[in-house]
Amino acid sequence: xxxxDGTGTYQLTAEERRVAAGRDLIIEVIASLMIxxxxxxxxxxxxxxxLGAGGGFQGGxxxxxxxxxxxxxxxxxxxxxxxxxxxxxxLQSLGVYIYAGVGLVCILVSLGFVQYLNYWALPLxxxxxxxxxxxxxxxxxxxxxxxxxxxxxxxxxLAWKEKEERKEVKESNxxxxxx
Amino acid sequence: MIGIxxxxxxxxxxxxxxxxxxxxxxxxxxKFSWAxxxxxxxxxxxxxxxxxxxxxxxxxxxxxxxxxxxxxxxxVVVDTLNAYVLVVLLFLALLSVMYSKRNIQHELxxxxxxxxxxxxxxxxxxxxxxxxxxxxxxxxxxxIFSLAAYALxxxxxxxxxxxxxxxxxxxxxxxxxxxxxxGFLYSVTGSLNMADLAAILPPLYGNKMVQAAxxxxxxxxxxxxxxxxLHTWLPDAHSFAPAEISAMLSGIIIEVSTYALIRLSFSVxxxxxLKLLPIYDLLAWIAAIAIIYGSVMAIAQLxxxxxxxxxxVSQMGYIMLAVGLSLSxxxxxxxxxTPALMHILNHALMKGCLFMVAGAFIYKADxxxxxxxxxxxxxxxxxxxxxxxxxxxxxxxxxxxxFVSKIYLIFAVVEAGNFxxxxxxxxxxxxxxxxxxxVIETLYMKVGEAGPHHEYEKPVKTDEIPLLMLxxxxxxxxxxxxxxxxxxxxxxxxxxxxxxxxxxxxxxIGRYTVVP
Numbered sequence: 001x002x003x004x005d006g007t008g009t010y011q012l013t014a015e016e017r018r019v020a021a022g023r024d025l026i027i028e029v030i031a032s033l034m035i036x037x038x039x040x041x042x043x044x045x046x047x048x049x050x051l052g053a054g055g056g057f058q059g060g061x062x063x064x065x066x067x068x069x070x071x072x073x074x075x076x077x078x079x080x081x082x083x084x085x086x087x088x089x090x091l092q093s094l095g096v097y098i099y100a101g102v103g104l105v106c107i108l109v110s111l112g113f114v115q116y117l118n119y120w121a122l123p124l125x126x127x128x129x130x131x132x133x134x135x136x137x138x139x140x141x142x143x144x145x146x147x148x149x150x151x152x153x154x155x156x157x158l159a160w161k162e163k164e165e166r167k168e169v170k171e172s173n174x175x176x177x178x179x
Numbered sequence: 180m181i182g183i184x185x186x187x188x189x190x191x192x193x194x195x196x197x198x199x200x201x202x203x204x205x206x207x208x209x210k211f212s213w214a215x216x217x218x219x220x221x222x223x224x225x226x227x228x229x230x231x232x233x234x235x236x237x238x239x240x241x242x243x244x245x246x247x248x249x250x251x252x253x254x255v256v257v258d259t260l261n262a263y264v265l266v267v268l269l270f271l272a273l274l275s276v277m278y279s280k281r282n283i284q285h286e287l288x289x290x291x292x293x294x295x296x297x298x299x300x301x302x303x304x305x306x307x308x309x310x311x312x313x314x315x316x317x318x319x320x321x322x323i324f325s326l327a328a329y330a331l332x333x334x335x336x337x338x339x340x341x342x343x344x345x346x347x348x349x350x351x352x353x354x355x356x357x358x359x360x361x362g363f364l365y366s367v368t369g370s371l372n373m374a375d376l377a378a379i380l381p382p383l384y385g386n387k388m389v390q391a392a393x394x395x396x397x398x399x400x401x402x403x404x405x406x407x408x409l410h411t412w413l414p415d416a417h418s419f420a421p422a423e424i425s426a427m428l429s430g431i432i433i434e435v436s437t438y439a440l441i442r443l444s445f446s447v448x449x450x451x452x453l454k455l456l457p458i459y460d461l462l463a464w465i466a467a468i469a470i471i472y473g474s475v476m477a478i479a480q481l482x483x484x485x486x487x488x489x490x491x492v493s494q495m496g497y498i499m500l501a502v503g504l505s506l507s508x509x510x511x512x513x514x515x516x517t518p519a520l521m522h523i524l525n526h527a528l529m530k531g532c533l534f535m536v537a538g539a540f541i542y543k544a545d546x547x548x549x550x551x552x553x554x555x556x557x558x559x560x561x562x563x564x565x566x567x568x569x570x571x572x573x574x575x576x577x578x579x580x581x582f583v584s585k586i587y588l589i590f591a592v593v594e595a596g597n598f599x600x601x602x603x604x605x606x607x608x609x610x611x612x613x614x615x616x617x618v619i620e621t622l623y624m625k626v627g628e629a630g631p632h633h634e635y636e637k638p639v640k641t642d643e644i645p646l647l648m649l650x651x652x653x654x655x656x657x658x659x660x661x662x663x664x665x666x667x668x669x670x671x672x673x674x675x676x677x678x679x680x681x682x683x684x685x686x687x688i689g690r691y692t693v694v695p
Contacts, residue, residue: 086206093199100192103245107185116188117245 056143095146205292353402422538463503469496565656
């Protein structure tokens with residue numbers, strides 16, 4: 001953008017950029033304060049799943065909600081740059097790999113002696129009871145990652161679609177006016 | 180050494196991992212997706228044959244997931260019925276994925292990766308339903324394969340979306356009824372394990388809650404298997420899906436729902452409960468109406484795939500008629516569940532072949548209507564030959580598989596003493612002849628492009644579909660005859676008859692000879 005007197009370019013301030021994109025200062029500040037807390041709580045819920053109420057599904061959804069809050073506060077283009085689609089796909093698969101992999105490791109390490117997902121056989125240097133708890137934690141982490149990636153990608157799909165459609169509608173309207 | 184008892188669960192894990200690997204591999208190259216899917220299903224088929232061999236000669240597989248004892252943990256139980264359905268479904272899934280390579284490149288070139296990932300999830304769900312020994316787990320897997328099927332039916336877009344949405348709404352209602360039934364049973368017994376339920380239920384057979392649960396299971400799964408008054412989603416879904424998905428839908432997906440009903444009614448509720456209520460007689464009558472209705476509606480169709488879809492409604496009637504009669508027949512050959520299980524395989528072979536050929540016509544020249552197929556018999560001799568084999572098998576010409584199903588069913592009906600059902604089967608055979616002969620006549624006896632009569636003498640240049648699509652069609656078409664001969668002569672190497680015998684022994688119906 002050129003300056004009013006036409007000498008060189010004019011850099012927009014952060015405030016002006018925010019206003020141009022239709023964002024709000026209060027929402028941005030509150031969101032940036034809340035997102036870390038939400039993510040911390042999500043991790044707590046995921047890890048707590050082995051002991052009581054909670055687990056991968058609930059924690060994953062809470063984790064995804066922090067990303068959705070980020071999108072709402074800071075705009076979708078920036079969020080997509082931070083979490084590209086390839087990452088989403090990769091994380092979805094990673095969660096399933098962790099979950100199924102823990103089960104397979106149980107069979108493989110014990111040479112087929114114990115059942116699928118029997119954490120008893122996990123090769124961890126801790127006591128038997130701890131191994132069960134930690135195996136469950138691994139599975140919950142896997143579920144949490146997959147649920148988070150799936151919820152985020154669902155949200156992105158819906159949000160992107162709407163935006164593209166709006167652009168198309170706008171273009172078609174402009175075409176109509178020219179004719 | 181990993182023992183054979185791990186195979187059922189590895190089958191599902193392998194399939195699930197492959198589905199997500201296809202997503203990741205798709206970022207590098209689209210070609211990987213087909214190869215991964217094909218190799219996975221091939222490995223699964225080999226595993227399932229090992230499982231069948233094991234359960235037939237050693238005994239059933241009883242596997243406790245993560246080492247918890249059954250009423251608390253999830254149990255995987257594989258007996259001959261599961262293993263048989265597993266082999267049939269993976270066999271058709273393998274041929275479908277083989278067929279789909281060129282077809283999907285042609286029809287959905289930009290959706291290849293998602294298509295194969297969802298297809299692999301479909302196979303995961305179907306395998307899961309067949310191996311599990313826990314009713315809630317069965318519900319979850321039913322939902323997995325249903326969701327995958329909704330997505331695959333809608334993959335073509337346009338009008339397929341509407342067909343898929345109708346299936347989604349009806350399938351969800353069916354799933355709701357199914358899970359409500361599970362809730363009723365759980366509220367009465369406090370258990371979800373099939374073997375445990377079978378032990379707890381006998382004193383509760385008079386309980387209204389248990390009877391309501393059974394009714395909910397029957398209605399919920401009838402929607403999934405498209406039994407006559409609840410079949411309305413089926414014609415659209417079959418006609419607008421890609422060809423190999425139509426073949427899977429008709430040949431396997433509705434059959435697996437039938438398997439679920441057989442498993443629930445015989446393993447959870449057992450024969451003694453079924454004898455208390457006349458519900459199986461009622462099912463047999465509904466099935467008889469379905470047979471006639473499906474055949475009549477098929478005659479009225481112009482679209483080839485739609486005609487085959489209505490034919491599926493009628494064929495599901497055959498299976499349910501056989502299931503309905505299973506309590507009242509005792510003979511060595513056709514007693515018990517034998518005709519129903521036979522027809523599950525036979526229907527998969529015939530309908531798989533027919534839908535794939537219908538897809539081949541669409542692939543080659545975008546021909547959907549029967550009247551457009553004039554003179555194709557000389558243009559595509561192998562494809563039309565396979566179609567003719569499957570069609571005469573549907574009509575029931577000996578020694579094809581359709582003949583075997585019908586003759587066993589007729590014997591069973593005679594033994595049950597209901598001659599009206601026999602009239603229904605014979606009438607349906609006649610109607611089958613009407614609607615399949617119309618297609619065969621159009622293929623071979625009408626001149627292409629309305630030419631003069633002497634065009635018959637002119638050599639026609641053959642224009643076949645790609646080899647990768649032709650091979651599955653030819654395998655299925657020839658198996659329609661070969662399996663018929665095997666059923667009729669009871670060649671023991673295939674183990675066909677011992678499977679049926681051991682299933683009847685398992686559920687204590689019919690009469691059984693071989694004790695494996």
